[in-house]
Amino acid sequence: MCIKFISKRIGLIPKMWQAASITQLHFLRNSTPCIFRSFSASNQHSFTVSYLVNSCGLSPETAISASGKIRFENPKNPDSVLALLRNSGCTNTHITKIVTKLPSLLLVNPEKTLLPKLEFFRSMDLSGADLASILSSRPSILRKSLKKVLIPKYNFLKSLNISNEDAVKVLKRSSWSSSGNLERTIAANIAVLREIGVPISHISFLVARYHSIGQRSDKFSENVKAVVEMGFNPLKFTFLNALQSFCQMTESTRQQKMEMYRRWGWSEDEILLAFRTCPQCMQLSESKVTKVLDFLVNKMGWQPAVVARAPIALCLNFEKRVVPRCSVVKVLLLKGLVKKDLKLGHFLSVTEGDFVDKYVIKNLDDIPQLLDLYQGKVSFMGLEFGS
Structure with a gap:
């Protein structure tokens, strides 16, 4: 009775009710009046909500929210978009995530805009499952210009001998997939690393996994110089870890970390030794360091100098590895x-x-x-x- 009464008052088309799923009917029966007003805004609005729920798997609430950003009168274009996504390996679950994060994708031109980008990603020899995972985690990558952003940046990454899989992961980062010329900064920083002999394989690893390579060039050069002066060998992988630590911390933060270790009785040489052995120890929180050192020194009876020679103890899982x-x-x-x-x-x-x-x-x-x-x-x- 309630539904019939409301349908007469707000002019809902009977065919819409016939096409609506049980989920929608249940949602309507238990919704507030303001929700009904969302459905009644227009036939176009109602169709959009119905499509998002039935064809894309969105919840009614999410569909109503998304319909405030996109509206369409027939399923032709959205159906073509979904078909292309499925042909690229996307499951219903992937599609739900993609449309939830980027509902406007349903309105793009399937053949001219979406298909070339999907073919570009498929040309990277990614499996359908890998591509679907990438698209569902950051569908905004599909909004980037193929000619101006994706292809130039991909070619730059490949010039560094980065794998296709890593190249896509890098392109997913918002900073990399922007239209800005980040490559210029990256190229300058790479030149600094090559000048001191860092192997190209290590540079590729740094570019693929760390944001520090995109740091402002003058600051990056300062950090490289500081790491070298601390005795790290540019040929070894620990150099990258130390550089990453320096790039992620300000000078004041580094001093705070050193003071933290001094309070536990570590000498300057012991702090430097620990950092050289395990650069990650300088990125740990004070609560983590305090918990581990309290256990090792006060409960287990090891001297602070012993722990300084084995800083890996600070970085491992405390409950699952260190304690037992x-x-x-x-x-x-x-x-x-x-x-x-x-x-x-x-x-x-x-x-x-x-x-x-x-x-x-x-x-x-x-x-x-x-x-x-x-x-x-x-x-x-x-x-x-x-x-």
Whole structure:
């Protein structure tokens, strides 16, 4: 009764009700009056909402919101757009994500605008699933000019020996797919790296995965110089990690990080050694560093200098790797079952299987609770060691 009454008052066309899905009818029965006014704005509006729900998988609420940005009277153009997306490997789930993020895509010219871009991406030897994933995660890439943006930037990336898959990932970044001439900055920064001998494979990795390569050229040069002066070898991969750390932090932030380690008793040389060994340790939050060092120094009894020589301990997963492995090794040290000079960085870095075999299973006869300790079923502090 309610639906019939409202349909008479607002002039909804009966055929629309016949075409509407059960989802739409349920939505209408439970909607507020303002929602009905959205449907009644025009027959064109109502058709757009119905299409977005039934053909694109949008929720009624999302469809109504999207219909404020796009409207169409018949399904010819949207159907052609969806057909091209499906032919490119997009599933219904992908299409829902794409249209939700970029509803205006349904209005583009399928043959002149969309098809050439899809063919361009398919020419990169991407699988249908990979292309669909890329399009659904950032469909705005389809709004970029093929001739002015996508092709020139792709050719530039390929000149750096970057894989097709990585090239597409880079193009997805909003900064890269903009119309600005970012290549000029990138080229200048690459020239700085090549001048000091950074291998082209390392440069390609930096371009594909890090935003720091797009930093303003004068600032980038300063950071490169600082990293070199700290003793990092441009030929080694740790140079890239150190450079990335420098590019992501201001000088004041770096000083704050160093002061944080000083409070834990690290000397200047130890801080520098830790950074050279594991540059990522300078990007960690103070809460993460405090949690790990409190456990290793105050609970496990390792000296701060020992941790400084194994900064990887700060970067690994605390609960899943650091706590269980250090607890096991500490028990073994107390029982005299491993050498006292066992390196912290060594047993934290070995594979899961190797650690379990060498440090847990091997010593179960002497310490039956060792496996429970490793699995977190008993705590180190509550374990009885005996003599």
